Amino acid sequence: MLTTSRFHLRFWPVWVSVGAVLGLWIACKWFHQDWFDDGFKYVAKASSLSATTLMCWCLVLSARFRALEDLFGGLDKVYQVHKRLGKLLCLVLAPHPLFLAAHRLPDVSAYLGYFAPAATLQDRYALGKDLGLAALIALCALVALSLRLIMRYEAWKRLHGWLGPVFLLVMVHVHLVDADVARYAPLRVAFWGMLLAGAASWVYIRLLYERFGPxxxxxxxxxxxxxxxxxxxxxxxxxxxxxxxxxxxxxxxxxxxxxxxxxxxxxxxxxxxxxxxxxxxxxxxxxxxxxxxxxxxxxxxxxxxxGRFSEPFFNRGRDCVFIGGGIGITPFIGMWHVALHSEERLRPDGMDSQLKARHPELSSDWTAPRIALFYVCRTREEASFDDDIRAQAEQSPLGGLEQARQAGFDYVLHESQTHGRFGIPHMRDVLGDRFPGRLFFLCGPTPMMEALAARLLDEGVSPLDILIEDFNLV
CATH class of the missing domain: 2.40.30.10 (Translation factors)
Known part of the structure; x- marks a missing residue:
């Protein structure tokens, strides 16, 4: 549907929570003066606490909660943070078993023996260790499959459904090993709160969303x-x-x-x-x-x-450049319509305050930014929405594309098979000295968006002025 972006991703809530968990763990050990004799355990425990926190975030971020969309700047950004945390998760978790067994070195056979299944239900710790290793292997397999293979959206979604059972193994592992999380009450409350939030998020999105969602x-x-x-x-x-x-x-x-x-x-x-x-x-x-x-x-x-893609268009009071590649044109059609129908608005004193707050574009005191809309397709035959875009100009108070252009609303259908790869020169040909100071909205195929974003940065455009709709999940 949309594209990949490295812009405007907010990881700070994740890093703050990881730091808080690690800080609470160290504070508990300091308060009880309960330090490890084996220095390798500090790496192992920090790895497990951090990775489990990241896994909880992955589950919570997948649940489409509105509060998180506001916090991270849009659901597309939520899913991009989720995707990147998934890539990081296995790397953070891998040191946990490796360093737990490190005290057996340099005896390599004893070190490797730590990873052999205990095959017993009588020893809680051994059973917990086996379940933890099983969860690590399953998690790495899921991440590798979801990130490395080309698959249909339906298969990708079913694969992600297995994250819940893997997370259940993690919860049972935490319960059975009876380690620092169980030993210190503040850490136990905080950690199990995160685990339950992650589990509840998975249950909601997998089992309850279709019935109780928006x-x-x-x-x-x-x-x-x-x-x-x-x-x-x-x-x-x-x-x-x-x-x-x-x-x-x-x-x-x-x-x-x-x-x-x-x-x-x-x-x-x-x-x-x-x-x-x-x-x-x-x-x-x-x-x-x-x-x-x-x-x-x-x-x-x-x-x-x-989605929060259009908020800068409505709220920042800056003229805009819209670049839609292929089906990536769809988010821009609504904004194009809003801008062209600027004379068909309601009087501010006749609007409900809640409606005005939600839809400033409906008020006659809202000034539409000037727009240059570029629709990039390989051929005219592939430009499915060209007629719609032109019809909106004809049906607007402006009366047509030429009148819209004179009012500052430009539209260009760029056929790349005829005119070559779309780039900065094509924008400058239309905008001239109106190029600087605009907001640039991009949506379309990943290679096209990444190339355009790089060229805009080379032109001195601030990253804060490059807005990319980003929904490349698979």
Whole structure:
């Protein structure tokens, strides 16, 4: 759906929690003057405490909690932090068994014997050690498979479902080994609080989310297929979705043979008080291909909305450059609509304060930033939303693309097969001396976004002014 970004990822809540756990552990040992004789154990224990904290974060971050979306700057950023912690987790955890057995060196056979299964249920510590090693092996296998293999989204999601049973092994391991976590009450309370939060997050997202998550009942109003993409318009059957331009939702369709699994899709329309919105979906996998069986009138469940991509557009008062590659154009269509319809707004004194806070773009005292929208496709035939973008300009108070351009709203369809790889010169050709000082929003294929971000940095654009929608999970 979207792209990979290294910008604006907030790891500080994770590092603060890891530091707090390690600090509490050392403080407990100091208070009780309960120091290890074996120095290797400090590395082993620090490894296990840190890795378990990271694993708890991985589970909590996967649960789509709104508070965490606010804390990390959007659900796409939440998942990118989750993904990077998964890569780090095995590296942090590996020293735990290696250093626990280090006191047996230089006797290599005795050292290796530590890792042999005890094959007994009578010794709590030995059983806990075996379960811990099993959890480490299973965790490394899951991380390696999910990060190294090319797989369908459905397979990737099922693979992640096994993280819960692995985490259960970790919890049983912590209980059985009866180590520092059990010995010190403050550490025990804090650590088991984290473990239970992680377990509860897994139960929520795997078993309870579809029933108790932010669900809205919708029906398919119309379907249009253009250039290999489907434009699906949905209408509410009950409480409408209160969304902002560029946000995305998880769509669940219960019409066989379409798999009834939540899939994320960007909203390709501006805010509508009646709750109607459009999704732009390109056929790239089994689920998107199965949508050929969808028909008007079919019921769907929509979960969300999620995403913070458009907040700088609404709140920072800066002119913008939007660059959408392929299906990555969809988050920009709603913002393009909002900007072009700047004369169709409500009087501030006639708006509910809550509505104005949530949707400043509806108020006549909000000034739309000027926009340069670049739609990058290989050929015109692949530009599924070109007609929509042009139609919005025609239907706006401005009256057409030329009038929109004169008002400061530029639109360019860049066909890379004809005009070459899109880059800074193409932006400067359109913007001229209006290039500096703008916010740059990027969404599209990963190589394209990474190359553009690098070129923008070379041009002196601040990383804070480069906004990238980032939903490359697999």
């Amino acid at each position: 669900r809205h009942a919708y029906a398919v109003e119309s379907i249009e297929t253009v250039g290999g993409a489907r434009e699906i318009t949905l209408r509410p059957l009950g409480r409408p979705l209160d969304f902002k331009a560029s946000q995305f939702v998880y769509l669940v369709i219960r019409t066989p043979p379409i798999p009834p699994e939540p899939h994320p899709y960007s909203i390709a329309s501006g805010y509508s008080p009646d709750g109607r919105f459009k999704l732009g979906i390109k056929e790239v996998g089994d689920h998107t291909r199965s949508l050929a069986h969808l028909a008007p009138g079919d019921r769907t469940d929509v979960y969300g909305p999620y």
